[in-house]
Amino acid sequence: MSIDKVARLAGVSTATVSRVLNQHPGVKPETREKVLSAIALSNYQPNLLARQLRTSRSRMLLVLVPGITNPFCSLVVRGIEEEAELHGYHILLCNSESRPTRESAYLALLSGKVVDGVITMDAISCLPGLTALIGDSPWVQCAEGDPAYNGSSVTIDNRAAAAAVVRHLAAKGRRRIALINTDMRYLYSHQREAGYRETLEGLGLSWCHVEYVDEVDYNAGCAAMTRLLQLPQPPDAIFAVSDVLAGGALHSARRAGLTVPQDLAVMGFDGVPFSAVTSPPLTTIEQPMHQLGVRSVQLLLARIKNHRVAVVHEVLDWKLVERGSA
């Protein structure tokens, strides 16, 4: 069912049908009706590919996510979807698993005009080829803003938030605050660690230990905690750069016979709604996940609509939320 079959059926030209389809003004109500009923009659569905080709706009956004199972990511994605839907855009979600081959396969859709722009949540810094693939297509880095690249970004101030965590723990009397961090491919890892280290120093706390993990999941948190407990002088507080990691750490600590928060304070980072991930309550930095998604879309659309709009690095607020364990 193409547009000219409908045109024939309605006894008008394709141009008129198109005008009705796109609600262009200047169509006599009467013919409009004719067309509309012809459409209904023929069960016509416009071919979006053709439309997109012609208008060179697909109204689709590519979203590259490192891991769909990470609740932080899925919450951001929800924000993205909602805002996109609001503007009549569709989402092409790519769960890259940080695999460059898959990412580049999806990015080909960018240069191939299948999508109008891209939002990445991955650590772009360690994927050298990809930025070339993106070129100067509309691009927003979400929750990971590296000003070295020509994508806009929306993040929180990781450094300040990490500092707040350390200060909060120190204020509770903690003296040996350990950091559980992800490997350093992410920019936020650097930033949070910087905040951690400089605040420790500023407070005159000399005990300092960073334990790295290479997966961001519950198990990794467990394992990291176990290693920390074997230190000659174990920590009396944990700051994990993700709630899932913190959950795992909590688990291990309890298994080892520690009482939380008496023996050990544990703080996370993300603000993922809690019970879905791990049962015990946990004090954490709450990132505005939904808003991260929403703003990403807004920035991206602005750039899509007007390429000459400036690249902007937006910083959203975070909140330290006390959920009763640190």
Place this chain on the structure above:
Amino acid sequence: MSIDKVARLAGVSTATVSRVLNQHPGVKPETREKVLSAIALSNYQPNLLARQLRTSRSRMLLVLVPGITNPFCSLVVRGIEEEAELHGYHILLCNSESRPTRESAYLALLSGKVVDGVITMDAISCLPGLTALIGDSPWVQCAEGDPAYNGSSVTIDNRAAAAAVVRHLAAKGRRRIALINTDMRYLYSHQREAGYRETLEGLGLSWCHVEYVDEVDYNAGCAAMTRLLQLPQPPDAIFAVSDVLAGGALHSARRAGLTVPQDLAVMGFDGVPFSAVTSPPLTTIEQPMHQLGVRSVQLLLARIKNHRVAVVHEVLDWKLVERGSA
């Protein structure tokens, strides 16, 4: 950069460039080289929209998922992605949140030729309009196979698996086995409940209680368990239709002072890798999530390639995995 600019640059015709692009045989190696270097030189990126329009195949698959945060879903999606990638297909993931408006928005891409087929993981039965939108486009129902519709399906035998759960619990000496089920919009809810009820009856166990939840998450499991514990005669075993629910139930039970599995046996369903969701080990039905995804894609592609291939309802094996709590 269109194909004819490249052609001009290489001093050949567009047809030749196209042939090189698509690795068609019968191009002199020499001209092939010319074209290749012209492509490299001009930084040419084929316009996929145009190609898709011309070949009327987009190599994109739509995947409708009720909730991206559900680990069962994300694991199936991983299988889907992997198999799709293997065949050079891309995934358009729609997190419907069971919202019909969003689903229909995405399904418009089907009739609009933007995707070649669709895999649904949602309860299609309660979304009347949608099946009309799908029409007779290639369609596979994943983990939810309703033969009333013209989509192929790949599932497990929910009834038999539920029966196995009940028999397993009964064999351990449990006499008051409660079922925590989701609301009945899903076909699998019906099937699992049927298996539960008929096995109870077959075994001559008269105690029978179904507790319904309307969300499939940890909290819902907690709440359901709490309600169950208030029964005049509380259960001595729980069968939850999802691992997340079981995790929540376990949590509530422990909070209420019960020891698992001495006081209460708990069984889940799904086989979601465990630690990511909830800490205690749990006996469960393991669904072949990855395989569910893989087979869905295979069935779908078969149908895309040849529309006259029969609709098939495939049933995969499940496994009862004992993880030490029931």
Place this chain on the structure above:
DNA sequence: TTGTAGGCGTTATCAA
């Protein structure tokens, strides 16, 4: 082995 030209289904520019 290569080139010419028509068409995929739209939208948009002109004329009428």
Place this chain on the structure above:
DNA sequence: TTGATAACGCCTACAA
């Protein structure tokens, strides 16, 4: 207010 018609960028008979 409407209708021809030329693109959009590609693939593919068919012809050379």
